[in-house]
Amino acid sequence: MKKYVRYLLVLLMCGSLTGVKAQKTFQVDGINYYLDGSEARVSDNRDYSGSKIIIPNSVLYDGKNYPVTSIADSAFYGNWRLIEVTIPNSVTNIGNYAFHNCSDLTAITIPNSVTTIGDYAFHNCSGLTTVTIPNAVTNIENHAFQGCTGLTTVTIPNSVTNIERYAF
Structure with a gap:
């Protein structure tokens, strides 16, 4: 009996130490999202088959509207099919590697x-x-636009006070 109790305690401790958090994932109009509290985040869409995406301001899940506030890390990583992406005004964060290696992406609308x-x-x-950095951005992160060999016009507002290494 002691052996089973110890085993159960070890399992419980391992589960609590890993910090595993269940995420509700769902799809709306072919785009994958996950819930983060009361907000929706665009999640793994590497296999999205369309060429144009208009991300909505909010999505309906289980009878409730959730604002779309972020594009998660690696959300569209390597999706060579993407040509055009429109990001809504509800989004405040574009994650690390979000559009990394989307080589056919020709148009991106980044809201203020x-x-x-x-x-x-x-x-x-x-x-x-062409890229226009929004007025709310103060920092352009490492390698954010490096390797964008087709860039001919970049508009950087006065709000940007720091450009990290290899940003362009």
């Missing part, structure tokens, strides 16, 4: 609500020709 563009967010998006 975005305050953070993560490391490698648009790294190797060689199809991008």
Whole structure:
């Protein structure tokens, strides 16, 4: 009996130490999301088959509307099919590697609500020709636009006070 109790205690301790958190994941109009508290985040869409995406301001899940506030790390990583992405004003964060290696991406609309563009967010998006950094951004992270060999116009507002290494 002691052996079983010890075993059960070890299992319980391992579960609590790992910090495993169940996430509710779901799909709306072919785009994958997960819930983070009262907000929805665009999640793993590496296999999204469309070429154009318009991310909505909010999504309906289980009878409740959730604002879309973030594009998660690696959300569209390596999705070569993407050509155009429109991000809504509800999004404040574009995660690390969010569009990394989306080589055919030619148009991205980044709204003024975005305050953070993560490391490698648009790294190797060689199809991008024009980028306008929103006024709310103060820092352009490491390698954010490195390898965007097609860029001919970049607009950086006065709000940007720091450009990390290899950002372009």
